[in-house]
Amino acid sequence: MHTRLRRFVALASGALLAAGLAFASPASASSLSSAAADTTQAQTPLVVNARWGGHPTFDRIVIDLQGNSPEVTVTPVAQLRYDGSGQPVPLAGKYFLEIRLHPAAAHDDAGASVYRGPKLQTIGLPKLKGLAMTGDYEGYVTFGAAFDTLPYYRAYALHSPERFVVDIAR
Structure with a gap:
């Protein structure tokens, strides 16, 4: 038992x-x-603005962020296209850079835009001729920059406040 x-x-x-x-x-x-x-x-970083400026030896693009810095790629492309539609971006130039941030958004959880910068802007700096926001789609925010001559650039993140910078040599 x-x-x-x-x-x-x-x-x-x-x-x-x-x-x-x-x-x-x-x-x-x-x-x-x-x-x-x-x-x-x-933790998805928000893209809130894009701006530019001319300096004695370079032109600069700055993308302002809220939250952590996302991964960013800067790629030379033959033509700028809007994400999603694939339509060409109407910026004059012979050379283009695509700046892609991921993960990132330019809208809040309700879908309202938090981005205050230009959507499509002609610029008259010595190197930088135009800037466009080309996408805010599925965790990617994309910008395109236009140039008349081949751009030699340096890209990097700056902190406090968070921002991504592309310097284009003159």
Whole structure:
């Protein structure tokens, strides 16, 4: 009888332990994934402005951010196109740079724009001839810059406040 009692206690304990793990596992995984999603959503940097300026030896583009600095790529392209539609961007120039920030948004969670800068601007600096916001789509914010001559540039982030800078040598 003593052996039967031990077996019963062992089986019952094992069943309760297994049931407890089965119930705890999905809840933990679920709360972890939703917590990770909330963190990711809350940390999406916002693009709030774009500006430019001329200096004695270079022209500068500055993209102002709210939140952390996202990953940014600057790529020479043959032509600027609007994200989503693929339509050409009407900026005059022979050379173009695409500046793409990810993850980033130029709108809040309700879809309202937080971006205060120009959408399409002709600029008369020695190198920089135009700037356009070409997309705010699925976690990417994209800008295009136009030049008459091949741009030699340096791109980097600055902090406090957060911003991304492209310096174009004259």
